[in-house]
Every structure is written in C-alpha cells, then in structure tokens.
Amino acid sequence: MELSPFFKSLDLRYPIFQGGMAWVADGRLAAAVSNAGGMGIIGSGHASADIVRHEIEVAKSLTNRPFGINVMLLSPHVKEVIKVILEEKNSVALVTTGAGNPSEYLGSFQKANIRVIPVVPSTGMARIMAREGVDAVIAEGMESGGHIGRMTTMALVPQVVDAVDIPVIAAGGIGDGRGLAASLMLGAQGVQMGTRFLVAEECHIHPQYKEAVLKAKDIDTLVTGKYAGHPARVLKNKMSVDFIRHEKTEAQKTEPDFSGVEELGNGSLRRAVQTGDPVTGSYMAGEISGLVNKEQTVAEILEEVTNQADKTLGGYAH
Ligand SMILES: Cc1cc2nc3c(=O)[nH]c(=O)nc-3n(C[C@H](O)[C@H](O)[C@H](O)COP(=O)(O)O)c2cc1C
8 A cells, every 4th residue: 555655754564553542552562563564652541651661661672663652631640751752752753642732742742853643533623733733633533442522533534634734644433444445535644543453462451351342243332421521432331331320310410420420430441451340440442343353463453454445445546
C-alpha cells in the first residue's frame, strides 16, 4: 500500500496506529507493533510517571523503530508524565492526547521535536488543534472502545478532513481491511485501531478479558457514564450493568450524587486488565468486537488488514 507523505515521514510500513490504551498498551505491545511496521503507542492513562518511564525503557529495549506515547490529559499525573516524555525525547517519536485540549503543552513538545497528534471528537476541536499547530489529528467516532464522543466515525471523518488541512487519522469501529479502505475513501490518511489489538498475541491483558472480546457479538457493548460523565464504551458484564443501573437511579433524583458510582468506576480498567474480574472490572472494547474473533500476532494483524484494504480498494485511487 502506498503511504501518504505524512505516514512515510513517520517511517512506517503500514498506515496504522495502535491506540495508546490505558493499562493495556504497555511497552511490549507498542514495541511489537513498531517492529512489525505500524506505530506502537504506549498508553499512559492514569499511571504514575515512574510506570510510564518503565514502559518507555521496556519499549526501548525491544525496538529501534519509532514509537509513541498517549497522554491522558485528565490524569492527575499528567505534568510529571509529560516531564518524563520530554526527558525521553530522543526515543519518543510522537504523542497522541486523549480527553481534552493539549494546547498548554504543545510548545514544549515542539521544542523537543516530538510530534503531537490529538484525538478529536468534533470538527470544532479539530479546527482549534490545527490552528494551534499540531501535526495531525485522530478523528475518533463513538463506535470505539474506551472514552467516546458523540459523533460516528462515518460522519465525523469526512467532516474533519474538510475542516482542516493537516493529516487526519480515522479511529473507532475499524477492525479489518474494509475499515481501513473505507477510512481512506473518506479522506483519512490512515487509521488507529484499539479493539483489534486487544486480542493480539503480544497484548498481555487478562485471558478472561481477551476471551470476552473474542466472544462478543455486535450488540454486546454498553456505554457507561452517560449520566455520571465521561461516557465510555465497554463490554456488557456484571460491572458495566451495575454501573449503569446505579447512575440511572442517581440521575432520577433531584440532587444526584454520583460519587458512589465514580468510586465503582475508579481503577476498573486496571482491574479488568490485571485480574480479569468481570464483577469489578471494565472490559473496555468497541462495537467492532463482534468482528474480532481470532488471536493473531500484531505482524499478522497489520499485514492482513493492509492486504484486505488493498484488495478492497482495487483500482480506486487513494
Ligand atoms: C481498553 C481501551 C483503553 C483505551 N484507552 C485510551 C486512552 O487511555 N487514551 C486514548 O486516547 N484512547 C484510549 N482508547 C481508545 C483507543 O486508543 C482507540 O482510539 C480506539 O480503541 C479506536 O477504536 P476501536 O476500539 O473501535 O478500534 C482506549 C481504547 C480501549 C479499547
């Protein structure tokens, strides 16, 4: 597949980012994706700066290829995590950002020669980011696993492509070559996938969580946090059903207090990843889970997705 100048400049073989998933995307997964020719991205989530430093060391020990870090802007450790990334500027090729506006950190990253690629849920945010001078944006639809916006990928991507004159990467609901081909047809230059990499052999989430993604059908995801704030797409399990029941009950009160529900959610992704417990763990995953039904190496995933996209696109110009 012929890559756009932007993807060529990242020195990649495939126009595919592996989403920087909190607690899931560690140094091992990121290095495996980068070694196979995609962009591996370590998810820093709410982890401490020490954990992030450790995962960067792990990635560095496993690959000489470029890799990135996802910075979760809502993290209480965001400033210390960014300090670590800046110290590691010779190893970190790019930063993707989630849950907010990274403007205040942009100058420091640019000075360190680290590219900044925010995840955007709307054309408005995409325009603001382009004006601020980011290198590209990831337009992520609400089909995706994890925290979500309101737009669907199909509607969001072409509108973001029209709104900005920087490269657009599509995310949300892309699980195979047809999704990659469709994204290119919508004007994106590449894609970011999360859910498909959850089941990669090199992804070390708890086997019970992985099995749930492999077995999930199309309608097996729920959105938690619709009432309590910060909506997130997860697989249906005891934890997510309880969470939604609690928050709905609270929302019906004249003075809702969501602190109990928030308590339930705190650390729930980490528990899912580390213990697999479906009672207290959030199995974050996207609507494309129904299509993701075999465990493969990241190299097989990248090759299969790209080959299928090439076949799907056939003679179309892209
Ligand atoms: C378990 C999980 C955790 C995630 N954590 C983050 C995160 O910390 N920061 C972020 O920007 N995106 C996060 N995402 C979103 C992914 O990076 C990616 O954009 C998304 O999964 C793409 O949609 P898909 O799941 O349909 O492939 C997460 C997704 C999943 C499934």
